[in-house]
Amino acid sequence: MRFHAKKRIVSLADKNSFREWDVNTKWSNPLNDDMYARKLVTTADKHKLDDAIITGEININGEHLAIGVMDSRFMMASMGHIVGERVTSLFERATKKKLPVILFCCSGGARMQEGIISLMQMEKTAAAVKLHSDAGGLYISVLTNPTMGGVTASFATLADIVLAEKGAMIGFAGARVIEQNTGKKLPNGFQTAEFQKEHGFVDMIIERADLRDTLSYFLKLHQKKASLHSGEKKVPEVYVNKRLAQKTAWERVMIARSMNRPTSKDYIDQLFQKFTELSGDRISSDDCAIVGGVAYFRGCPVTVIGHQKGKGSVEAALYRNWGMPLPQGYRKVMRLAKQAEKFHRPIIFFIDTIGAACGQEAEERGQGVVIANVLQEMSTLKVPILSIVIGEGGSGGALALGVGNEVWMLENAVYSVLTPESYASILWKDSSKAQQAAMQMKLEASDLYELGIIDKIIYEEEPVTRDNMEMVCRELENEMITFLMKYLKKTPAGVAKERYRKFRKY
Template identity: 45%
Template sequence: MTTLETDSDTRTSWMVCPFCAAMIYAKRYDRGGRVCPDCDGHGALTADQRIDSLIDSGSAQPIEPAETLRDPLGFSDSRSYLERRGEAQRRTGMDDAIRCVRASIGGAPVVLAVMDFRFLGGSLGSAVGEAVTTAAEVALSARVPLVLVTASGGARMQEGILALMQMAKTSQALRDLDDAGVLTISVITDPTYGGVAASYATSTDIIIAEPGARLGFAGPRVIQQTIGETLPAGFQTAEFLLEHGVVDMICHRSALRDRLARLLALAADSSRRVDFVESVPPVRRDPATLPTRDAWQSVRAARELGRPTTLDYLSSAFDEFIELHGDRLSADCPAMITALARLAGAPVLVIGTQKGHTAGELARRNYGMPTPSGYRKSARALRLAAKLGLPVITLVDTAGAYPGITAEEQGQAVAIAESLKLLAGLPVPIVSVITGEGGSGGALALALADRVLVFENAVYSVISPEGCASILWKDASAAPRAAAALRVDSTALLELGVADAVVPEPHGGAHRDPAAAAAQLRRALRHSLAELGPLPVTDLLDRRHYRFRAFGLPTTNHQEK
């Protein structure tokens, strides 16, 4: 970064942006959080600058980790390690490449560990490993979330194998937080590589990346030399990683404090439960009170493009939501939505399939048919709900899991099977709502629940009517006859005991009045969660077990409604 000064009278300084080479007024750059006003490039912050930008003023309490070996190998290249380290200390005013504090963000308590790339490239040595581990232990003792802000070139070579051991040491500390149900968040800044990337930076519950931040195990130069290929544009950047399922979200520096405050508030309120039960249930539980439906008309209504989607309901039926992305393996399936949200003030986790309202959106969302990465993303969200003790709400509107070559190559059947088994033993209340189409195992993978609600015009079936007609009638035009035979409509589903209740829709269907449909969904969810919330985990799991254990036996009363 180049800084130019004018005459000494005005002392007006200018600098060259390290990203776009534009001339920037330095004071404006600093006031903007060191983000270029021309290209939006996010420049480096010191650990102290980062902490000041995130925490509530005056809330910082320093955390002092134990002393570590200063030069365990007696290492020297052209200069001794002690000399290099001493110079870094004088230049940065830090003992090592990290600063740890207890503080609050938006009033919510937090432990913050922030790396500083200026100190020997933010390399992971014994002091950094001890600081991260100590911060995790403080978070564990206080039962408050841990936020890690990373910036590193990798493990510190001058400390040899002991630097490598810090990866194991810090991973062990984060596992202890997992076992205790303490939320962990990492904020990836540019760059984050090597041992830091392959340990605590990517083993947190939620990974937030700044725009353009690079993250990877091996650096691009090493990769190019190894494989002898040109790397794709944007390789290892935050945007590349979001597309490939590695990070949950990209957050601009100007919005980061608010995003963290909202996440920390959700964690702080995790024990809060929905406690409102209406005297007259907002759902229909008695099949005798419902009309006999034309199954094919229900199929057509369920497929209306105007029906609200999961994202529509998240925006209108819930107080707020923060979407989470990625399966942490290879992709972020756009047909599956996962989000932390609030319902009537209480934190919940929402998972839902996502179609769309236009041809373009339908194509981009894979017509609401999740791939294996979608089910693995939802499984990751379910495990987070279990860790934090959050009720789960699933919104199902899909023709089924995606039936393609790549899906089979990536283990579609295994992904669905794992989701079913995970839901069967999840130690939190689960409410599933069939909002449109409930297609086969792709729908059931989100609907093994304590309460299964079905919208009035929704359908739920082992196969599409067209598929059934083609196989059994040898004629796709027999789909209406197949729909009636399969008994896919909401009244039939309630009679069969597959649905616990039917959610009424506005006159003409949910697509006619999405706002009214969202209000009805909100009431139904609040009522169901209020009923399930007081149940001990053992009772909850027993009831869920017997609910599904009874299917196919000569009874329709699978549990106390």
């Protein structure tokens, strides 16, 4: 069921907090179309609206922001001059007042009765969004049913966080137009919110009943400066035997690969509060081999990203591609990391991959180029980055998440140029010599600490499993508090420069 703009505002607003902007704007009729002029009047009278969007300022759970809500009753919420003007003005005012923006989008596309003037609204609105973003403003868009055409191809999809109501139809060209042009029948579910999320264009699909709480969460998280709670204390110390257990390199490889070894998501659930996953690379797809999003750590907003292996069944492993990201996974990493930099959030990476995906699809989508771009971007990010190897750290696929101000390893994790099997195959033409290769490769935490590759070893009293994470998580939590207290005191430029020097020495 479609939700009218005024009802939407009432459902979200704190009592008596909404103040409307840009009322009684004069209509535009650049083509001097008499039929259009009459339709504007009759539509306005019928629905008590003066055009297809209402804008203003509002409080949601005490958070002050600018808001825009489109209304499909007014000429299918098509974008003409007034819609473009109000959206542009919304972002300009929000930039000046340093307010976040939430914009509920729905539209049939450009308003044909205004000709090319309607088309120009796409650039005008996109430019205003960019200025707001460059000023550090948060923008959340909510795509409702339907969001099509020039609105999709301008301000609706340029948000920091893109939400979509379940079942909403979202796209550029309509299904009928596509079928007419291609002569092909489109599949069921084409251009639904679920389709858009699967293809990387939407962060979350959300039920209408959950919107207020979800928006409130994002608003509060982005209003809070990255800092630990004042007077924050570490968790109670536990005795940890800081002597590495005697194990062979191959034994550690096997432990790191264990089906019961905790995944990135396991650590996220244990160490962070209110984690919310964000999806998509905004180009072609999502990649479930990478899990990432925003959370709190001891009251400090952070971005958390990790390789995610599927465990427990072949289906789970396939769903996660065995924790081997495709190019879209690394583009998602880059998108979330740049978003963290914009909002001054520290980044925590969890590394656990045999390596980046290899194969025809990965090559066609530019795996090498994407990893290169990630490494380049990570080198200059002006926020603290902590990288933790929790299982396997394989080759460039691991390094892409390993460009940290500090790099830590769990005692039974491994980190190497490639797998022992591949190393043996390349050097000795015999993959059966993997155990010998593991010993020669210096892939254990102790080896890498001596080489200066890692900065800290997180000790395991016994190999950590999904059932006995408490001790390791307590140790990680204490060390992470120390890390954040240290790096949040540094200047953004200093943080980036320190990271550059760290990797320059190798």
